[in-house]
Amino acid sequence: MKRQKRDKLSRAHSKGYQAGxxxxxxxxxxxxxxxxRSQWLGGWRAAQEDRSSGxxx
Numbered sequence: 001m002k003r004q005k006r007d008k009l010s011r012a013h014s015k016g017y018q019a020g021x022x023x024x025x026x027x028x029x030x031x032x033x034x035x036x037r038s039q040w041l042g043g044w045r046a047a048q049e050d051r052s053s054g055x056x057x
Contacts, residue, residue, distance in 0.1 A: 008036055009035070009036060009039045010039075012031060012036045012037075012039040012040040012043070013039045013040065013042055013043035014043060015040060015043065016029070016039065016040035016041060016042065016043030016044040016047070017043035017044065017046055017047045018043075018047075019040075019043075019044055019047070020043065020044040020045070020046070020047025020048050020051070021047045021050075021051070021056055024044075026041060026044050029041060029044070
């Protein structure tokens with residue numbers, strides 16, 4: 001059975017979260033499209049919030 005790819009927006013959000021977890025700067029967002037970029041930044045912000053609240057070290 002083939003696995004379906006996740007949609008681009010949720011993938012961008014999870015990639016942004018991963019970037020935020022490892023401490024990358026938000027200027028390193030690889031997307032130019034505003035909708036996809038905003039999803040990446042949303043994931044990045046969520047990771048920063050989790051880091052500041054102590055959920056991630």
